[in-house]
């Protein structure tokens with residue numbers, strides 16, 4: 001009897017000798033599993049390329065060996081973290097069908113929580129909720145992401161989106177990379193370096209203590225690089241004492257003019273009196289602002305509360321009673337992921353329509369543009385909740401869009417089609433070209449559109465940088481046209 005001999009991928013044996021057979025697979029079902037993305041279910045499109053082989057290293061040295069092998073054989077490498085990227089065309093869309101998919105989640109150790117120097121060092125495949133929890137147990141705080149905190153990895157979030165994700169305290173903490181001191185990176189050639197003022201720039205110093213102490217700040221080059229400049233394997237962050245006091249509040253501002261006036265005053269104050277701030281307009285007349293203060297003492301909290309409340313009151317805001325109830329109801333809509341069925345009627349859909357990062361002064365214009373689009377294009381679809389939202393990202397930008405829920409009789413495909421058409425044909429072009437805004441820059445339409453806005457000099461600089469670092473174009477080929 002003739003026995004079927006299964007053909008393995010050409011690199012199967014070499015990869016097994018680097019990471020062990022239990023960490024390599026060229027089985028079709030495994031390779032296809034890596035093409036799933038969160039948007040796949042909604043849009044029915046957007047799976048990445050099916051990789052030729054998947055490999056799960058557990059050490060930096062293994063990553064280096066894999067990258068060297070890829071260079072020898074000219075095989076593209078696509079690093080993958082938690083797979084939480086949101087674009088309709090996800091990161092594994094790059095490269096060829098022969099890609100090595102590098103699953104980084106095997107590198108997930110928290111290496112050190114250093115209370116004396118207030119730093120944490122972890123491997124880049126660690127899931128952010130685990131990292132945040134361990135840091136918190138030590139009485140410390142590191143802003144990570146709001147959602148999907150149980151899915152995102154450290155390396156994925158530093159490489160993707162705006163290079164560090166949006167923590168729930170984004171309004172005042174900024175993104176995670178603001179706390180980044182240094183990285184351990186496998187370069188596209190396979191060389192391993194440390195960035196930041198530590199062992200890479202002073203071989204007599206074992207810890208990364210200061211980002212720019214030992215060399216120009218090259219850490220930033222690897223932030224939001226989509227994995228094109230290197231594979232991050234370890235990261236060190238500054239951490240702060242955990243703020244134990246928490247105070248939420250809601251004001252009804254009467255109209256957007258009042259609200260925007262208060263917003264503009266508050267974002268200009270230093271230090272920020274609030275920790276979080278979110279403006280909501282539910283289109284039935286309620287124009288609310290919710291805030292959260294996180295502080296280290298009662299005294300600090302009360303001082304900050306006074307500044308926030310006086311600002312709202314001076315701009316015509318009122319609090320208490322019905323306004324607070326309305327605010328909490330709207331707030332619950334944003335917590336649908338936690339509250340699940342209690343908020344989201346069974347079989348209905350929700351979307352954060354047109355959510356983007358826009359210059360603060362253009363926020364209301366962006367919301368007008370989105371609302372016009374919704375009025376024209378969602379006809380015949382019952383929208384049960386429609387709330388404009390805007391939250392500041394530090395002082396100059398806002399994260400803004402429309403939260404929408406649809407009647408449960410609405411077929412998911414009907415909504416998905418409108419959202420998909422908008423995303424692919426309108427969203428990025430209008431956002432980047434007309435509003436000077438930003439979205440996921442390392443994926444899908446966002447990566448095409450962002451690179452198309454680069455000046456000729458910037459494009460030439462980026463291309464030279466990529467060529468110098470990655471002469472064989474091994475890491476994330478095609479990203480931004482590389």
Ligand SMILES: Cc1cc2nc3c(=O)[nH]c(=O)nc-3n(C[C@H](O)[C@H](O)[C@H](O)COP(=O)(O)OP(=O)(O)OC[C@H]3O[C@@H](n4cnc5c(N)ncnc54)[C@H](O)[C@@H]3O)c2cc1C
Pocket residue numbers: 038078079080081082083084085086091104124125145146147148151152153154155156157158159160161164165166167226227228230231232233442
């Ligand atoms: C429902 C939902 C809600 C979301 N809401 C938020 C939010 O509130 N705030 C927010 O900030 N983000 C949000 N996101 C987006 C998500 O946080 C980012 O897309 C993040 O970059 C995903 O991280 P990941 O580990 O899943 O990376 P992946 O999606 O696996 O990868 C992201 C990019 O990084 C590269 N990469 C991965 N690991 C490495 C590595 N070790 N070295 C080099 N390159 C690497 C990949 O090739 C890819 O280009 C949301 C996503 C979803 C699905």
